[in-house]
Amino acid sequence: MKRITPKFNELIHSDLELVYSRMRETYALADPTIKAILNRFVSPSGKQIRPAIILLTGRMLDGPDDRIISFATAVEMLHTATLVHDDLIDSAQFRRGNPTINSQWSPDVAVLIGDFIFARAAHLAVDTGSLDVMELFTRTLTIISHGEIAQLLGNQHGDMHESYYQRIYAKTASLFETSSFCSAILSPCSKTCQAAMKRYGYQIGMAFQIIDDVLDFVGNPAEIGKPVGSDLRNRIITLPFILYMEDHRDDPLLQLILNHETIDEEDLNKLIKAIQVSDAIKRSIQKANEFSQAGIEQLASMPNTVERSALIEIAHYIVDLRI
Secondary structure, rough: OOOOOOOOHHHHHHHHHHHHHHHHHHHHOOOOOHHHHHHOOOOOOOOHHHHHHHHHHHHHOOOOHHHHHHHHHHHHHHHHHHHHHHHHHHOEEEOOOEOOOHOOOOHHHHHHHHHHHHHHHHHHHHHOHHHHHHHHHHHHHHHHHHHHHHHHHOOOOOOHHHHHHHHHHHHHHHHHHHHHHHHHHOOOOOHHHHHHHHHHHHHHHHHHHHHHHHHHOOOOHHHOOOOOOHHHHHOOOOHHHHHHHHHOOOHHHHHHHOOOOOOOOOHHHHHHHHHHHHHHHHHHHHHHHHHHHHHHHHOOOOOHHHHHHHHHHHHHHHHHOOO
């Protein structure tokens, strides 16, 4: 599958440069070693979807440039901090083709660098001057942390679909939701408009994580930075697994996964292959498309601008297989 290059960032290229410039400014006075580490890790090499949503929403709604850029920087730093900690938890060796902090330095350094970035992100959220934004920012950090803890502990309660959706909201969609919602709050926008942009962020955030979970089965390991079936190997239950299970309840390997029992490598690879060729992949992608389309519908009442078109493009881009 061909890598898809996002075009929506072209509208806000200069603003994105300001975001990353401000990120570097936030640790300019840090210890030289810390600064050296962050200079290698913090770079505009990712898809930049979260800051793009904030910047495009702010432009579409005539939000104040400086406050919008401060918030976009805060969110991108928050996201970066979660990546540092995720790499440590997953024992990942590479991130976007570069050695992770935990692999090149140590787990202790990774924890503290992540904490440092969290603290600087919170400071930038304060720079928006909005109590509502600050409250939502800290609430989102709490939700993300809770979701990561629940995933690490393997907590699974009640209906598997509902448990899965709650977990991916905490892990991913909550930050998308906060991105679009707070950008609207910082802009001259009605409560109805704010609510619509909040729903937009939620819907496309859910779509984003579902596609990530699909890629865990069908993506190129060199592109996604982890082995095929990595979630399943770590006993993390995702939508493709759930949908496969519904059609193959007599598969004994499923119970080994659900009960966290030992499963040998040959059987695990057999189960991963079965999910790959099953209808569960197609159905998962269809569900992601439903979330994406629901997000697009929230933009119907927004100003008919090039920024709105770019936000629609983001919703479509998210559900393309990003490899």
